[in-house]
C-alpha cells in the first residue's frame with residue numbers, strides 16, 4: 407500500500423500538468439486535489455497499518471512466549487529451582503523474549519522490504535545489460551564465507567551477552583533479597599564493586615559484538631567497489647566503441663550503486679538476527695524441558711488412613727542423603743522427627759510432597775504409591791508450615807485463604823486456632839488489613855502464626871510442621887500445640903521440633919542421624935534406650 411501510494415503520487419503529476427494547466431479543464435481542478443487527498447489517506451493508513459500490525463505481531467509473540475515460559479517453569483520439579491537462580495529465570499522470561507521481539511517487529515519487516523528492493527533493482531540491471539550485470543555481482547559470492555563467519559561469531563557473542571545479563575539480573579535479585587545482611591555487614595561497597603565488575607563484562611562483550619558486526623559494512627563496500635570497477639572498465643569500453651549509449655551506462659551504474667545499500671542492510675540485519683536466534687535457543691531449551699517429577703493419573707480423595715515409607719533412600723543429584731527410612735503413621739496419629747540439623751528431617755517431608763522422588767523404596771498412601779496420584783491432589787491433601795514464612799502482598803484474609811476462596815468465618819476460626827486472632831483483631835481493618843510482601847509490618851512470631859492459620863484453613867489430611875514453632879516463645883508454642891491437638895484428631899500430623907515439650911505427645915518419634923533412623927518409639931521408650939535421643943534432650947536442659 408505504501409509502495410503503491412508512493413508510485414501513484416508520482417504518476418498523478420502527469421494528469422495535473424496536462425489536464426489542469428494545458429487543457430485548462432476546470433472540473434479537473436477540483437477532482438484532482440480530491441484525488442490527492444484520497445491517495446495520501448490511503449498511503450498514510452497503509453503506513454499506519456504496517457507499523458501497527460508488525461508491532462502487534464511482535465507484542466503478541468512476547469505475550470504468548472512469556473505465558474508459556476512461566477507456565478512451563480512453574481511445572482518444574484523443586485530441584486530445578488535449586489539449580490537455577492531466580493534472576494536467571496527472570497532474565498529468560500523477560501530479556502531473552504524481548505530480544506526475539508525486537509527482531510520480529512523491527513527486523514523482519516525491514517528485511518522483507520529490502521529484499522524486494524534488491525530483487526527489483528537486480529531485475530532492472532539484468533534487463534539493461536545482462537552481461538554487465540553478471541560482472542557486477544561476480545564478487546558477491548566472495549562475501550558469503552566471511553559473512554557467515556561473522557554471523558557465527560555474533561551468535562556466540564549474543565549467547566555470552568545473554569548469559570551475562572542473566573547473571574546480572576540474578577545478582578540484582580540477590581542484592582535486594584539480602585539487603586538486610588548487606589547493610590548489617592556494611593558490605594555496600596563490596597556488593598557495588600562486584601556489580602560494577604559484572605556490569606563491565608556485559609559492556610565488553612557488547613562492544614566486541616558491535617566491532618565484529620560492523621565489519622560487514624566495510625567488507626561489503628570493498629567487495630562492491632571491485633564490482634563497480636569492473637563495470638566501469640567493461641561498460642566504458644562499450645561506450646567508447648559505441649555499443650552502448652552514455653545514458654544507459656549511467657542508468658546502469660546508478661542502479662548498481664542503489665543496489666549496494668539494501669544488500670548491506672540485509673547482511674547487517676542477518677547479523678542482528680543472530681541475537682534473536684541465540685535468545686530463542688535459550689528460550690526453547692526451557693520450553694522443551696520436561697519436569698523430572700510428573701504426577702500419576704489417580705485423583706486422591708477421601709481420608710488417608712495410613713502413610714507408609716518402605717525402605718526409602720533419597721539422593722540429591724548424587725549426594726546420598728536418606729538411607730533405608732521405614733515407618734508408618736495411622737490416621738489421628740502424630741509422628742515427630744528429631745535429630746541434629748542436616749540429619750535429613752526436612753528431606754523426609756520433601757519426599758512426602760513429591761518435591762523430590764525416592765531413589766529407592768516406595769511411599770504409600772492407603773497402600774497406593776504416591777507416584778500414582780496427581781501432584782495437585784497429593785499437595786492439596788497436605789498443609790506444611792516451615793521456618794521460612796511466605797507472605798504475599800495482600801490482605802490477611804487472602805493470605806490465610808491463599809489459593810482458595812475466602813470464607814471470612816473460616817478465616818477467623820483458623821486465626822483463632824493459630825493463636826493469631828488476638829493481634830489480627832486489633833489491626834486497623836482486621837482480616838482485611840493489607841500486609842506487605844515481606845511481612846515487615848508483622849513480627850516474626852506473628853508471621854509464623856499467620857502461616858499456621860493458612861495451614862489450618864486448607865483443612866488437609868496431613869499436617870506438617872517443620873520447625874514451624876521454633877521462632878515462637880514457649881507459651882505461644884504451647885497454645886498452638888494444644889489447638890492443633892483438637893483439630894488434628896482425624897488427620898495425620900508430622901512435627902519436626904527441637905523442644906521436647908512440643909513432641910512429647912507424639913505416638914511415635916523417629917530420631918534421625920546422618921540420614922538414617924537411629925531410634926524409633928514413643929518418648930518414654932526412647933528415654934530408656936536411645937543414647938542419641940538422650941543426648942538431644944540433655945543439650946536442652
Ligand SMILES: Nc1ncnc2c1ncn2[C@@H]1O[C@H](COP(=O)(O)OP(=O)(O)O)[C@@H](O)[C@H]1O
Pocket residue numbers: 488722723725727745746747748749750751752753754
Ligand atoms: N534441595 C537440596 N539439594 C541438595 N541437598 C540438599 C537439599 N536439601 C537438603 N540437602 C542436604 O541434605 C542433608 C539433609 O538436609 P535436611 O533434610 O534439610 O536436614 P534437616 O531438616 O534435618 O536439618 C543436608 O546435608 C543438606 O545439605
Ligand SMILES: [Mg+2]
Pocket residue numbers: 751752753872
Ligand atoms: Mg530442616
